[in-house]
Amino acid sequence: MAMIRTIVVLPVLLLLFAISAFFADAAVDGRGMADVAASEAEPVTAPVEIDGEVLFRVRGASSFPAGQRAQAIKNRIEATAADTSIRSDMLRSVESDNITTLFAGNRLLMNITDSDALLEHLNRSYLAKVHLTRIRQAINDYRYMRSRDVLLQGCLYALAATVLLLLGIFLLLRVGRQLTEFLDRRVKSRIRSLEIQSFKVVRAEQIWLAIQGMLYAIRLVVILAAFFAYLDFVLALFPWTRGLANRLLDLITGPLTQMGKAFLDAIPNLLILVILYYFFRFVLRLLRLFFDALSKERVTLAGFDPDWAPSTYKIIRFALVTFALIVAYPYIPGSGSAAFKGISIFLGVVFSLGSTSLVSNIIAGYMLTYRRAFKIGDRVKIGDVTGDVTLTRLQVTHLRTLKNEEVSIPNSQILNGNVVNYSSLAHTQGLILHTTVGIGYETPWRQVEAMLLMVADRTPGLLKAPPPFILQKELGDFAVFYELNVYTDNPLEMTRLYTELHRQVLDVFNEFGVQIMTPAYRSDTLEPKVVPREQWYAPPAKIPPET
Template sequence: MQSRLLALGLVSVCLLWSVLVGAADAPIAKDSPAELKVANRSIMVFRATVLGEVPESRVKRARVVINEALDEAGDMTVTVDPAQNNYLVLLGAKRAFIVSPDDVDTVEYASIQQAAESAAQKLRQVVAETREARTLHLMLKALAAAALATVIYVALLWGMAALRRRLHKRLPELMHRHTQALKVGETQVIDASYLYALLSRLFWLLRWVIVLLLTYEWVGFVLSRFPYTRPWGESLNNYLLDVARYLLEGIIGAIPGLGIALAIFFIARGITAFSRRVLRRLAIPGTVSWLNHETLQPTTRLTSLAIWLFALAMAYPYLPGAGTDAFKGLSVLIGLMISLGASSVVGQAAAGLILTYTRTLRPGEFVRIGEYEGTVTELGMFTTRIRTGLGEVLTLPNSLITGTVTKNYSRTVQGPGYVVDTVVTIGYDTPWRQVEAMLLEAAKRTPGILEDPPPQVFQTALSDFYPEYRLVAQAIPSQPRPRAVLLSVLHGHIQDVFNEYGVQIMSPHYLGDPRDEKVVARDKWFTAPAEEPKEP
């Protein structure tokens, strides 16, 4: 007790002298912080210069005093005594170090006394661990615990390897049995060969995650058994607990926002179903002029898209991680992609809406778009598909359709079907009434051309060398041929009828009439290798 009082008196005299010379009022010239670590455990971080000693010198002096006291194994009671504005941390009768006000991290500690008590508690732990390290039965107990943990760790690894081998043997049989049950009609939904590779990779990843966790826990437990390595083990365990706590707090903290986002999505789903029913009622003929059976589906899709985009914008702030840098970067990336590709995409979509709501085209109609001719098979948001008479399927951008002239051969017909027309040019020396009658006869002989409405012939031009006759008739798509085949048959009948009546088809320019008429006699119509059709 007397030695402690003597030490306190000496320290007080030194501090009073420093006040007189002006060192105590500026005890703390800011310098590089230095950490005091004893037996691999952090005790205190010095940040100030006290009694002329910089933080590094204070660390060296405190380490020497503490090590000497631990080596002497005398009185190792750790106490804290105030000395003016500072606190002394004593190890037995020796001063271990001084805690100055400027050494305190105000974020971590509320006062200098709390910082000094914390440093003293860590020093007491160092003293206890030093005694433990010098006790034989405690070290043997730590070795036994580490050996037992190692045996359990190896056993778990061996068990995982055995389970993995058994699972790999039974996995093909299990997958084959369950994938055979997943069928739609006679079609198997999932291929077992692809599923096996996927599950193998998932099990491999799961196995290594478990191995790493077991290894992490084993290393942390073994290091925590021995005094010198205990700080390392505690830091490993604390890090894992901090990560788990962070994840758990994040999950719990995201539940309210996630609930609000789900509520918004459920409300959007209800509004979408309600709007679908309303639009279906409005599509009844005589209710709304622009909404009918053709425009009902795209209008429903656009309405649903607008509702869900609005719901997504409302729910975005409540989604987990919406305020993180990752979400912000993703938003910037999506905005950049949309801005770069919006011009063409939005233009095609707008052209698709124009075609839909102006009802320029309908599926099943026969049209001519620029130089392309065929039956409309699909009218989409961005493209339109038509099937030509030769069996080709053409995909045309909607912007091309809105920017060119479109001829619709099905819109003016009576009932189902489309318009078939062809042009012939016959000289002025042939009576025009005869030409019209022959064209009508050829149309009458062509299967697939309707008698009602009857075909018509128009004289569309009186050129320099011949009149131009256009035959216009109506055909039905379900009748036996597509348009290209039907036109081919019609052209054949036109040639046959004109040959029967001895009329030449002299469309090219000529300088004089030929010596012999350019017609094919009936007995030569089926000259080899042509074969005359058999009578049914």
């Protein structure tokens, strides 16, 4: 059912992807054309601001930008206001052919051109009267706000506001503590866990912590709101900070507005990212189902080992996720910013410098999988460590030794060394266990081989077929070295079988009075170490019928 639902949803996702891409391009083109049109239609202007109050806006020229012109006019007005010898009724305008000049006594304030009047859709003389009125009022306000009485009154109001703020915060915290204690006594004991049958969805402690967190958040919001109102009131009392008070709300709402606008602009790209996520997730689910079927041999491919399925799926998944990130990168908000690029370069350098051994071990892990060197549960020997494979990871392989010790071996070390696998052929062809004994030359070799075959027959846990066999490895200085080879299909019992095999060797050779010369002895007797012909078939050796 899940597969059918996914197959039905996939065409819808592809359609939404195409629609969102179309609207994203259209939105980008529309914004670009609107920005170009706006830049061509609206001249650049700058405000003339005194004590946070905008008097009017002025335009500039290529040689004298609007910002510089507004700052120059502001400096002249403030200098005039600071000069108490100039009365506000001394402001006047002087008309000429192309400009109207505003003076304060003999002090130049500003020039008004026809372009300025055209910007305001007024004639030049009327605009000059309006500007004179605004400047005269600004000068009067400038002097009034800096008078001693007004500043003293502002300080008293600021002190009273500070006291009220501290008192309000103190009362709010006290009321909050009392409310918490009241709820702790009356409500906490009555809160019950939210359960579905016997399963607790939300515990009572979590509900109580959520209530406490909500009360704390309410107190914090109220304190922040009170502090904001306090700042707005106090800063507006003094002329030097009135402009900051006027912009205080914008300082808070401005970033939020920009974030909201950026989010709205990013909606088409976010929609594309969501569609890409679900599309590649659908593809990965299909791949996982396919490789799960391969690993469980419900689906077979010629020459493909089922043990390769998990590793192959991981490789394809990594490649597909990397491709998805490449496709999605241009649509990530902020991906084109210098900060984003800088972080990407930094992470790339750190990864490249610190991942040499990491990458080599990961590659070695995959190569070991495809080489079929071993699998989980196999008894192996890697270097000088013998144990059972308990876990294979991308970077290391875990072995449990015969002493029940856990050893982690880097995959690169395994790839560069030799691996002896005792389990790979044990269940089909049998694993050969072997032991060597040195017997003197006076003992018939036929007797020795018969005793060794008896040892193999008496040792429990060995396979009867294939039958055991003996090899004469060496004619040494003091003894002949015989190697007994036996078969087992259980390599995990190697240690126990070797112990039992050696026990039987000692028992059988003691039973028939044959001395084991391994490794050697320091001196020899005077009698020659030869076997008379009549003793060639000493028990338990049997004389062949043809002899």
